Amino acid sequence: MFYKMMVVLLCLLMLSGCWSRRELNELLIVLGIGFDWVDGEYLVSFQVVNPSEISAQKRGGERPPSTLYQGRGKTMLEAARSLTAEAPRKVYMGHLQLYVISEELARMGIGDFIDNALRDNEHRMDFKLVVARGMRAEDILKLYTPLDKLPTNSMLRSLETSEKNWAPTVSVTMDDVLKKLSADGTELALTGIKLIGSQEMAESKRNVETFLPQSRYRYKGIAAFKGDKLAGWLNETESKGYTDITDKLQSTSIEIPCKKDTFIGIEVTSSNSSIESKIVGGEPEFTIHIRSEGNIVERGCRDVDITDPATIEKLEREADEIIQGNAEAAVKRAKSMKSDFLGFGAQLNKDHPSVWKQVNKDWNDTYLPDLKIRYKIKMLIRKTGTTGNSTLK
Amino acid sequence: MEQFANAKISVRQFTILIIIGVIGDSILIMPTIVAASSKQDAWLSMAIAALLGLVMGAVFAAIANRLRRQSPITALQNRIGKAAGGFVGLLLLFNFFMCALTLMSEMSQFMTTQMMPETPVNAILLLFMAVIIIAYRYGVESFARVSELLFPVFLFLFLFMVILLMPQVDLSNMKPILAKGLPPVMMSVMPAFVTGFAEMVVLLMLVPHVAGKAKLTKPILWGYAIGGLILFIVVDLCVLVLGPSLMETKYYPTFVLAQKITIGQFLERLEVILMLIWIITVFYKTLLLFYALTAGTAQVLGLKESRMLTIPYGMILIVATIVGTPNISEYNKLLIYYYPWFDTVFCIGVPLVVLAVLAATGKGKASGQGGHAQNSQNGQNDQNGTNP
Numbered sequence: 162m163f164y165k166m167m168v169v170l171l172c173l174l175m176l177s178g179c180w181s182r183r184e185l186n187e188l189l190i191v192l193g194i195g196f197d198w199v200d201g202e203y204l205v206s207f208q209v210v211n212p213s214e215i216s217a218q219k220r221g222g223e224r225p226p227s228t229l230y231q232g233r234g235k236t237m238l239e240a241a242r243s244l245t246a247e248a249p250r251k252v253y254m255g256h257l258q259l260y261v262i263s264e265e266l267a268r269m270g271i272g273d274f275i276d277n278a279l280r281d282n283e284h285r286m287d288f289k290l291v292v293a294r295g296m297r298a299e300d301i302l303k304l305y306t307p308l309d310k311l312p313t314n315s316m317l318r319s320l321e322t323s324e325k326n327w328a329p330t331v332s333v334t335m336d337d338v339l340k341k342l343s344a345d346g347t348e349l350a351l352t353g354i355k356l357i358g359s360q361e362m363a364e365s366k367r368n369v370e371t372f373l374p375q376s377r378y379r380y381k382g383i384a385a386f387k388g389d390k391l392a393g394w395l396n397e398t399e400s401k402g403y404t405d406i407t408d409k410l411q412s413t414s415i416e417i418p419c420k421k422d423t424f425i426g427i428e429v430t431s432s433n434s435s436i437e438s439k440i441v442g443g444e445p446e447f448t449i450h451i452r453s454e455g456n457i458v459e460r461g462c463r464d465v466d467i468t469d470p471a472t473i474e475k476l477e478r479e480a481d482e483i484i485q486g487n488a489e490a491a492v493k494r495a496k497s498m499k500s501d502f503l504g505f506g507a508q509l510n511k512d513h514p515s516v517w518k519q520v521n522k523d524w525n526d527t528y529l530p531d532l533k534i535r536y537k538i539k540m541l542i543r544k545t546g547t548t549g550n551s552t553l554k
Numbered sequence: 555m556e557q558f559a560n561a562k563i564s565v566r567q568f569t570i571l572i573i574i575g576v577i578g579d580s581i582l583i584m585p586t587i588v589a590a591s592s593k594q595d596a597w598l599s600m601a602i603a604a605l606l607g608l609v610m611g612a613v614f615a616a617i618a619n620r621l622r623r624q625s626p627i628t629a630l631q632n633r634i635g636k637a638a639g640g641f642v643g644l645l646l647l648f649n650f651f652m653c654a655l656t657l658m659s660e661m662s663q664f665m666t667t668q669m670m671p672e673t674p675v676n677a678i679l680l681l682f683m684a685v686i687i688i689a690y691r692y693g694v695e696s697f698a699r700v701s702e703l704l705f706p707v708f709l710f711l712f713l714f715m716v717i718l719l720m721p722q723v724d725l726s727n728m729k730p731i732l733a734k735g736l737p738p739v740m741m742s743v744m745p746a747f748v749t750g751f752a753e754m755v756v757l758l759m760l761v762p763h764v765a766g767k768a769k770l771t772k773p774i775l776w777g778y779a780i781g782g783l784i785l786f787i788v789v790d791l792c793v794l795v796l797g798p799s800l801m802e803t804k805y806y807p808t809f810v811l812a813q814k815i816t817i818g819q820f821l822e823r824l825e826v827i828l829m830l831i832w833i834i835t836v837f838y839k840t841l842l843l844f845y846a847l848t849a850g851t852a853q854v855l856g857l858k859e860s861r862m863l864t865i866p867y868g869m870i871l872i873v874a875t876i877v878g879t880p881n882i883s884e885y886n887k888l889l890i891y892y893y894p895w896f897d898t899v900f901c902i903g904v905p906l907v908v909l910a911v912l913a914a915t916g917k918g919k920a921s922g923q924g925g926h927a928q929n930s931q932n933g934q935n936d937q938n939g940t941n942p
Contacts, residue, residue, distance in 0.1 A: 518733075
């Protein structure tokens with residue numbers, strides 16, 4: 162009996178739970194990380210949730226919904242640990258949503274410092290990466306946003322929504338980055354984010370107390386990489402072409418000019434695209450297929466008769482031209498940058514691996530700039546909203 | 555040993571143990587192993603390995619049928635004498651020991667890298683070993699029955715994972731097929747084949763307990779086929795969902811696979827539940843090896859009791875695991891470059907020797923000295939059965 166009691170007691174002492182447990186109130190839940198390069202060190206800014214401010218029961222309001230902790234270090238870990246000198250808890254990465262990289266660091270190359278995120282067991286591979294365009298990453302994370310209290314949440318949703326419903330952004334997760342940086346014949350492209358308005362205002366709560374917040378974030382342009390280094394920014398047309406060709410797009414708006422300064426608005430409701438590679442006379446040739454469907458949502462010119470099938474056909478052809486223009490702009494940029502962010506090489510590798518083996522060494526420098534590319538674009542206009550021609554005179 | 559002498563498991567339980575054993579640790583490490591040289595053709599390597607696995611299964615079945623429900627060690631001792639039979643037996647035991655060691659190492663590494671980074675491996679190994687020893691002491695019948703209970707759980711979780719991953723499948727990850735030709739694909743076949751299928755030589759130690767006198771070809775081949783199919787599906791999903799670079803980069807791609815599940819932003823972060831899959835299979839494979847090691851030692855030495863071996867063996871295994879695999883890089887190097895050769899010798903070579911001996915000594919002579927072999931009763935039954 163005594164023996165058994167001792168065993169039980171010992172068990173109670175020895176097996177009292179796991180020693181690496183971390184309760185909820187011991188976690189510093191990181192939602193966003195900003196990376197900057199300052200004085201030869203990483204300056205890592207962790208945006209963490211302020212749990213009492215976002216809880217549903219209590220109405221907070223006195224403090225910001227999230228707090229920014231910053232640490233410096235030669236490695237990610239050093240930076241993350243050095244901030245415990247000012248933060249009450251240890252960071253927890255399981256809920257990381259956004260990874261903001263400063264443009265300066267992106268131009269230096271991201272291959273080395275994302276290694277920690279690939280290696281660490283708390284990082285899931287599903288957070289998105291963006292580049293702080295022309296500014297420091299830490300500044301992006303210091304922003305009061307309306308609607309969504311947590312700025313990273315707001316940014317994440319905006320990125321996801323705009324990728325699907327507005328062309329010139331891409332949401333790229335960590336595992337995509339790994340794939341793109343490991344693969345042959347394709348380059349990484351990340352969306353740029355920037356702050357509009359004054360930094361001072363962004364950091365103050367007054368920013369969200371007005372109807373039109375003076376400071377806000379905006380996704381602007383796509384950063385095309387060459388290897389792991391940022392090589393240049395695509396403008397809006399090129400960005401649209403990029404998302405169109407790489408089949409990221411689902412819906413967007415196309416404006417067809419009908420008179421001077423007036424336009425017919427078309428909502429693209431679905432869009433599919435593919436790149437086809439062919440070998441003609443030993444040389445690779447590509448055809449970009451884009452097939453979109455859409456509706457007329459705005460008739461800016463009252464003299465266009467959209468009840469006439471012939472008009473619809475004409476509008477379809479004009480929309481084709483606009484889509485093709487975007488695609489051509491993106492291709493032209495890829496050629497001039499010598500960066501295959503559209504993934505022609507990868508497609509060639511998939512379809513004709515033997516040809517790819519011969520050309521992959523000097524693909525970007527020799528073959529890409531002179532690539533022959535054809536476009537097969539088909540826009541189908543299906544509906545005209547709830548009305549035909551309106552009776553407006 | 556007395557209490558196990560008449561332990562009987564059904565043919566069904568035998569099959570299930572083989573399936574779980576084949577899946578074993580391979581479900582965790584197989585994708586990385588096959589992707590290492592065959593990249594996006596990993597599924598092809600896996601398919602070839604699984605087919606070769608069936609051949610291996612046929613070899614094991616041939617041995618199992620010639621054993622007449624005796625353990626390979628006892629059978630060899632009966633046929634070619636105590637010393638020679640014991641020597642071959644020791645080779646088998648050495649293999650079981652090494653294999654158990656790698657599995658323990660794998661288990662502890664997986665737990666500490668993915669789930670509990672701050673927990674010392676010793677603690678995990680200690681608990682894992684304790685459970686295995688307890689399972690052993692309950693006996694073959696009990697753990698075979700529990701495997702029958704756990705197998706549906708395993709299948710359910712596995713199907714759950716497969717179905718929830720369907721939306722993420724991207725067929726273009728497979729292309730280009732055979733870009734670098736067949737050699738890199740074949741390079742991956744070999745390690746996949748030996749770790750997944752040849753290591754299950756341990757099933758021979760279960761033969762004395764299988765009920766009935768029927769031939770064992772069918773259950774063994776079914777076990778190999780189903781186990782191979784499940785491994786093939788896992789590797790396939792890894793290629794289709796993760797793509798070759800992630801598969802090769804991460805140590806445990808199957809875990810990343812489970813992390814990938816997101817259905818409508820609410821059914822996600824399921825990896826910890828799905829971890830049960832790996833715990834079940836790794837546990838059973840280790841248990842089978844530990845069983846074979848302990849029971850086999852008792853047979854070689856002619857001991858009446860094997861329970862007293864469990865705790866010493868457990869202690870030796872834990873220490874050997876920690877000393878033998880000090881860090882993960884060393885372990886992986888061992889696993890990828892050297893272990894396949896070790897397996898080839900001990901899991902293919904030694905069984906072939908056993909088969910040759912069994913075939914050569916043939917019928918008639920079997921179990922003549924059943925007096926001190928613990929399976930005397932079965933041996934006699936078999937003799938009656940085969941020589942009416």
